[in-house]
Amino acid sequence: MWEKLRINEDRFHRDFEALAKIGATSDGGVDRPAFSPAHSKARQWFLQRAAAAGLKTNVDSAGNHSALYPCGRPKAQVVLLGSHLDSVPSGGRFDGALGVLAALEVLRTVKENGLRFNTDLEAVDFTDEEGRFLGFLGSRALTGNLKTEDLSFSTTTKPTFRKALNSTGLTPESILSAARNKKTLSGYLELHIEQGPVLEAQKKDIGIVTGITGILSFSLTFTGIAGHAGTFPMEKRKDAGWAAASFILAVRRILLNKFPGCTATVGKLHLEPGAVNVIPRQAVLSLEFRAGDRTTLEKLESVLLSATEKTVRRYGTKLDIVPMEKTPPVPTSSIIQKTIQKTCRCLGLSSLHMTSGAGHDAQILARICPAGLIFIPSIGGISHSPRENTRWKDCVNGANILLQTALSLAETKDIP
Numbered sequence: 244m245w246e247k248l249r250i251n252e253d254r255f256h257r258d259f260e261a262l263a264k265i266g267a268t269s270d271g272g273v274d275r276p277a278f279s280p281a282h283s284k285a286r287q288w289f290l291q292r293a294a295a296a297g298l299k300t301n302v303d304s305a306g307n308h309s310a311l312y313p314c315g316r317p318k319a320q321v322v323l324l325g326s327h328l329d330s331v332p333s334g335g336r337f338d339g340a341l342g343v344l345a346a347l348e349v350l351r352t353v354k355e356n357g358l359r360f361n362t363d364l365e366a367v368d369f370t371d372e373e374g375r376f377l378g379f380l381g382s383r384a385l386t387g388n389l390k391t392e393d394l395s396f397s398t399t400t401k402p403t404f405r406k407a408l409n410s411t412g413l414t415p416e417s418i419l420s421a422a423r424n425k426k427t428l429s430g431y432l433e434l435h436i437e438q439g440p441v442l443e444a445q446k447k448d449i450g451i452v453t454g455i456t457g458i459l460s461f462s463l464t465f466t467g468i469a470g471h472a473g474t475f476p477m478e479k480r481k482d483a484g485w486a487a488a489s490f491i492l493a494v495r496r497i498l499l500n501k502f503p504g505c506t507a508t509v510g511k512l513h514l515e516p517g518a519v520n521v522i523p524r525q526a527v528l529s530l531e532f533r534a535g536d537r538t539t540l541e542k543l544e545s546v547l548l549s550a551t552e553k554t555v556r557r558y559g560t561k562l563d564i565v566p567m568e569k570t571p572p573v574p575t576s577s578i579i580q581k582t583i584q585k586t587c588r589c590l591g592l593s594s595l596h597m598t599s600g601a602g603h604d605a606q607i608l609a610r611i612c613p614a615g616l617i618f619i620p621s622i623g624g625i626s627h628s629p630r631e632n633t634r635w636k637d638c639v640n641g642a643n644i645l646l647q648t649a650l651s652l653a654e655t656k657d658i659p
């Protein structure tokens with residue numbers, strides 16, 4: 244039966260090494276920003292490998308590159324498996340690339356074993372996941388989640404964007420016309436490295452992602468009173484710097500004590516007037532926080548905002564709050580989560596339910612079809628770096644989980 248089917252480890256490994264050479268950097272990483280020559284070369288290589296395996300290939304009008312294994316039934320739905328071949332500048336070899344290669348390996352495995360389905364299988368490499376121009380450009384185009392204004396960039400970015408599109412034969416209009424009817428999609432699966440330290444620390448083989456975290460961010464401005472650093476008495480000061488410092492530490496306390504699994508970051512801080520001998524009049528800081536589900540995100544928002552009020556009372560400053568980003572959490576399909584869990588049990592692998600702190604194409608697909616996201620451990624939790632690494636055994640485990648989960652979704656008929 245197909246439960247015993249496994250991917251071809253050696254072929255998967257050879258392909259991984261070959262792909263990692265495209266855009267390779269001397270420190271062991273890859274540099275393949277979207278639309279760069281190395282990126283285009285990697286995408287061509289992917290299509291060639293698919294064609295060599297006898298799979299059909301396709302490039303849609305948003306530049307998404309696909310390998311296809313059609314079931315032969317007219318108007319059949321498709322199970323999409325995918326990720327991305329672009330990287331951040333000086334990125335790692337695993338981020339995105341592993342998911343695309345595993346998807347290709349799944350299709351090759353089912354083809355050479357002559358499995359037949361009621362649905363088509365498609366391995367897709369999405370355009371510009373990392374956001375050189377617009378994050379998730381390809382998956383947003385495919386899901387019909389793009390508007391004209393999303394592609395109207397600033398005057399500095401526009402010429403580079405046009406040039407990038409020209410080099411690949413795309414136009415903003417073609418990108419906007421790449422949307423598929425959601426009824427054609429039966430589901431989406433993505434294998435990705437965790438990019439964090441949780442699986443490694445908990446000694447688990449597979450992460451079953453329950454959702455991609457929602458993000459809220461604000462710009463906070465504490466305004467106090469400037470004064471002479473030497474003459475103004477300490478007890479009378481309304482120092483905006485103190486308010487900011489105290490608030491930042493309160494954020495840390497709140498998250499560690501009350502919100503396990505969530506994150507909050509003050510990544511920007513600017514003091515005005517910014518002189519050595521002047522009490523800061525103003526502190527402008529960013530506050531960004533993430534949670535895996537809507538209820539927790541809302542609760543976190545209210546606790547952090549009430550901490551700002553306490554800070555204002557304590558230091559006698561004023562406060563302005565300007566909302567910035569608001570990205571709601573996206574849950575993955577609970578049915579697919581169960582399928583992945585069952586598959587882990589069958590393969591004798593340990594698993595952990597977890598949220599994803601990083602964004603993935605899966606969160607875009609989840610808006611229009613059941614989507615699942617499978618994580619494997621990242622050594623030291625390092626990612627977006629040439630030092631990004633994952634044990635090869637874990638990559639093979641992940642690809643086999645992807646294979647078996649895809650087979651369950653694709654309604655396998657009996658092997659002929």
Ligand SMILES: [Zn+2]
Pocket residue numbers: 327338339372435
């Ligand atoms: Zn990625």
